[in-house]
Each structure stands twice: as structure tokens, then as C-alpha cells.
Amino acid sequence: MAGSSRDAGPAARLVAANLQRVRQERGLGYAELARRLAAAGHPVADTALLKTEKGERRASVDDLVALAVTLGTTPNRLLLPPADDPGPGDAEAAWGKEPPRRLWAWAAGEVPLGRAPASAADDRAARAEEAAFGRENRQHLRDVPRPVAPPGGISVSRNFALDGIAGFIESAFAAGLTTGEIRAEVERAITAALTDPEPARKGRFARGPAPAGDDRDSPDAQEA
Numbered sequence: 662m663a664g665s666s667r668d669a670g671p672a673a674r675l676v677a678a679n680l681q682r683v684r685q686e687r688g689l690g691y692a693e694l695a696r697r698l699a700a701a702g703h704p705v706a707d708t709a710l711l712k713t714e715k716g717e718r719r720a721s722v723d724d725l726v727a728l729a730v731t732l733g734t735t736p737n738r739l740l741l742p743p744a745d746d747p748g749p750g751d752a753e754a755a756w757g758k759e760p761p762r763r764l765w766a767w768a769a770g771e772v773p774l775g776r777a778p779a780s781a782a783d784d785r786a787a788r789a790e791e792a793a794f795g796r797e798n799r800q801h802l803r804d805v806p807r808p809v810a811p812p813g814g815i816s817v818s819r820n821f822a823l824d825g826i827a828g829f830i831e832s833a834f835a836a837g838l839t840t841g842e843i844r845a846e847v848e849r850a851i852t853a854a855l856t857d858p859e860p861a862r863k864g865r866f867a868r869g870p871a872p873a874g875d876d877r878d879s880p881d882a883q884e885a
Contacts, residue, residue: 669716669719670753670754671753671754672740672754672755673716673719673720674716675739675740675741675742676713676720676725676739676740677713677714677715677716677720678714679738679739679740679741680710680713680714680720680728680739681714683732683734683738683739684710684714684732687732687733689732690707691707691708691710691711692707694707694710694731694732695707695709695710697731698727698728698731701727701730701731702727703723703724703727703731705724705727725739725740737765737768737769740768741761741764741765741768742761742764743761744761744762744765745761746761756774759774759775762841763777766778766841769799770794770795770797770798770799771791771794771795771799771840771841771844772791772794772840772841773790773791773794776790776791777839777841778791778839778840778841778842778844779791779839779840780834780837780838780839780840781834781835781837782837791840807823808823826847830843830847833846
């Protein structure tokens with residue numbers, strides 16, 4: 662189920678270090694993690710986990726997936742270097758000396774490996790390449806329709822919010838921001854919304870359908 666330490670390469674060494682880091686963050690000992698893996702249907706002895714972290718045993722693909730599920734994380738978290746790692750990368754790795762953040766953008770299906778996030782300054786072919794890469798590798802977002810109207814119809818404010826998101830991205834891209842910078846800003850906004858203790862009380866777009874004849878949420882009304 663696992664190779665020898667002699668066969669371990671850069672990716673295997675990263676998995677060993679990341680496994681130890683995440684396991685300790687979760688406050689789990691080897692015995693408890695082994696118990697949880699067994700309960701999930703993928704038994705791995707506690708001694709095997711110790712050897713994996715010490716680089717004496719190579720984790721299999723099945724191990725990697727089971728560990729990610731059991732630890733409540735993702736395979737990327739176990740496979741890639743921390744995004745804030747200042748190191749230049751590993752020349753022995755298949756991905757070469759790509760910076761960690763570029764590796765995460767590639768593994769997340771955002772930007773092809775070896776390419777910087779696109780901007781409006783890039784030619785059409787480069788922008789199309791990133792778009793095609795995203796469609797192929799971010800399939801959970803592909804061809805997702807706009808939210809279905811709730812009972813009573815979608816409110817003007819909700820439509821305006823969706824158009825505002827698209828407008829912000831188009832304007833930011835035209836202003837010279839890269840797709841990476843735009844994604845980071847959108848992610849910050851999503852995180853802020855998720856951690857807000859009372860999100861329904863914030864913003865004009867949180868209200869339900871506007872009463873008939875109430876156009877206070879329309880763009881024209883906002884400019885008045």
C-alpha cells in the first residue's frame with residue numbers, strides 16, 4: 662500500500678510534513694487518527710502513520726484521500742507547500758521552482774502551471790487559455806445558472822446585487838487587476854460575509870422581494 666522511503670520524492674516529503682502539521686493542529690495523536698481512519702473504512706496502523714511522518718513510509722493515493730477526509734481538510738492541503746512558504750520551491754519536483762501561491766492557483770484550477778494570473782494587458786490567446794483551464798478544472802462552477810427565483814419572484818435588489826458582482830469584476834479587470842488579485846478580493850468579501858454575526862442586517866441586498874410598486878432598490882432610485 663505504500664512505497665519505501667528510498668522511493669519518496671518531493672511530493673511525498675511534503676505529504677509527510679503536512680500530515681504532521683495538520684494532525685497536530687487538530688490535536689490528534691497517532692492512535693486516535695488511526696481509529697478514525699479505520700472508522701472511515703481505510704485502516705492505517707498508528708505505527709504506519711508515524712513512519713509516514715518520518716519519511717520511512719510513503720502514503721498511497723488512497724491514504725492521501727482518506728487522511729484528507731478524516732482530518733477535515735483537502736488533498737491539496739496535504740500535497741502542497743503552505744502558501745506563505747518563502748522558499749523558492751523544489752527543483753526536483755515535477756512542478757519545479759514555482760512559488761507556493763502559484764502552485765495553489767494551479768491545483769485549484771485557476772491558472773495553468775507556469776503562468777501568472779491573467780490581466781487585461783495579456784493578449785486574447787493567453788486570456789482564453791486561462792479561461793479554458795478554469796472551465797476544465799473547476800467543474801463545480803461550470804455552467805452554473807443564476808440563482809432560481811424564490812417564491813414570489815426575484816427582487817430587484819437581488820438582481821442588482823448579481824449584476825454588481827459582474828460589474829465589479831469587469832471594472833477591476835479593465836483597471837489592470839489580475840484574475841488572482843480579483844479572486845483574492847472576492848474571497849475576502851465572502852469570508853467577511855460568512856463570519857459576520859448578523860449578515861441579514863448588512864447591505865441593501867439582504868432584503869426579500871420588494872413590495873409591488875416599491876422601486877427603492879432599483880439603480881435609478883439609488884442614484885436619485
